[in-house]
Amino acid sequence: MxxxxxxxxxxxxxxxxxxxxxxxxxxxxxxxxxxxxxxxxxxxxxxxxxxxxxxxxxxxxxxxxxxxxxxxxxxxxxxxxxxxxxxxxxxxxxxKSGRTVSLDEPAENGDEPIVREIAVWDGSPEQQYSSEELRSILDKAIANLKPAFRTVFLLRDVEELSTEETAAALEISVPAVKSRLLRARLELRERLTRIFKKKGDDVFAYL
Amino acid sequence: MTFLLTCKDFLHELNDYLDGACDPELRGKLEKHINECPNCWVICDTSNKTIQVYRGMDPQPIPQEIHDRLMSAIQKKMAHKCGGQAT
Incomplete structure (x- = not known):
């Protein structure tokens, strides 16, 4: 044939x-x-x-x-x-043998999301940093999140899965995805703002 | 009675606002709040930029040796499966 x-x-x-x-x-x-x-x-x-x-x-x-x-x-x-x-x-x-790392771990412990850094960014990070530097900054920021938060952020905002797909993939509830995503986004925003903010720009400028 | 949105309320709705997932009425209230509250405007703007900067990062190519080892492991598995069927 x-x-x-x-x-x-x-x-x-x-x-x-x-x-x-x-x-x-x-x-x-x-x-x-x-x-x-x-x-x-x-x-x-x-x-x-x-x-x-x-x-x-x-x-x-x-x-x-x-x-x-x-x-x-x-x-x-x-x-x-x-x-x-x-x-x-x-x-x-x-x-981490002996210590359970679970997606259920951080729980919705009632902690309010943290917002300390309130400052505008100095232009666009893509223009201020080489792609290698930027990648390293972003990787470090994500690495510092707890596994349950970073996993939700990765699925929702990097892989662009829907809230429902993320909940199904992680076997957690839709409200849990939402609350963890908010925490993850705000924590990353906090870390990145510390690096990307305009020099001398802080909360007092807006009060 | 008019419902006034506080910064705390705004923060709780931030995700849906950024994802375009809130209804028009709530969206209107949130937009009004941002226009009147510079701090929440900054939080919203920098949160949005945080998401966009991550979305803009393309995955890097996998190192060639890792790709080669992956393909070799898969070929082995495929050969095993096909071999099992042929004999």
């Missing part, structure tokens, strides 16, 4: 359907499409290059293994994110 030239489809649904039938190039295409994002997510949650690589491999190996179990009622990427988050949290728990 003549080897027919075929093009690999572009959308996830068609690629997943082919991959389920054992089509290796289709699965490889899905890997190439999402490996950067999954690696970034894993690095941010685990704060470790080594753990992130393990999570990356485990995520795609598990996805391949359980492709038949993928219901298709969520997006393939959301499903991958869910696997990656679980694998990342397992890494955190192993590292």
């Amino acid at each position: 003549e080897a027919a030239e075929r093009s690999i489809p572009n959308d996830d649904v068609a690629l997943v359907a082919l991959a389920r039938q054992g089509d290796s190039p289709a699965f490889s295409q899905l890997v190439t499409r999402y490996d950067r994002k999954i690696y970034r997510l894993a690095r941010h949650i685990t704060n470790s290059d080594e753990d992130a690589e393990d999570v990356l491999q485990e995520t795609f190996l598990k996805a391949f293994e359980h492709l038949d179990g993928f219901q298709g009622n969520s997006k393939f990427y959301t499903w991958l994110v869910r696997i990656a988050v679980n694998e990342s949290l397992m890494k955190l728990r192993k590292r």
Whole structure:
């Protein structure tokens, strides 16, 4: 039989359907499409290059293994994110043996969100810093958040999942996603404002 | 009785405001508050910029050796699965 030239489809649904039938190039295409994002997510949650690589491999190996179990009622990427988050949290728990690291950990403890730094930013950070410097600043700020807060922020504001998708991926309630997101956004805003604010600009300027 | 929005109220609604998820009536009240309260305007502006600066960061390419190890682990798994079916 003549080897027919075929093009690999572009959308996830068609690629997943082919991959389920054992089509290796289709699965490889899905890997190439999402490996950067999954690696970034894993690095941010685990704060470790080594753990992130393990999570990356485990995520795609598990996805391949359980492709038949993928219901298709969520997006393939959301499903991958869910696997990656679980694998990342397992890494955190192993590292901090004896201390449970859970997405339920910080709880909605009634603490008011913190707002101390009230100052406008000095122009646009993208113009003030090289992309390498900026990446380092942003990575450090995220790394300082508690896992439960940074995970919600990453899913909602970096991966741009909806509130409901984030709640489903993390197996927490929609109100919990919302309150953690507010805390995460305000904490990051606080840290970034300390770096990006105009010199000499502070709250007194506005009173 | 008119409902006056405090800074604390504003902060609690900030997420929905930034996400464009509040109803027009509440949105109107929040906008009125920002226009009258410079501190809340700054908090809102810098929160929005915080989100945008993170969204603007594209994921970096994965180091080649990490990509190679990933593909090799997947190929092995695929070969194992196909091998299992063929024999």
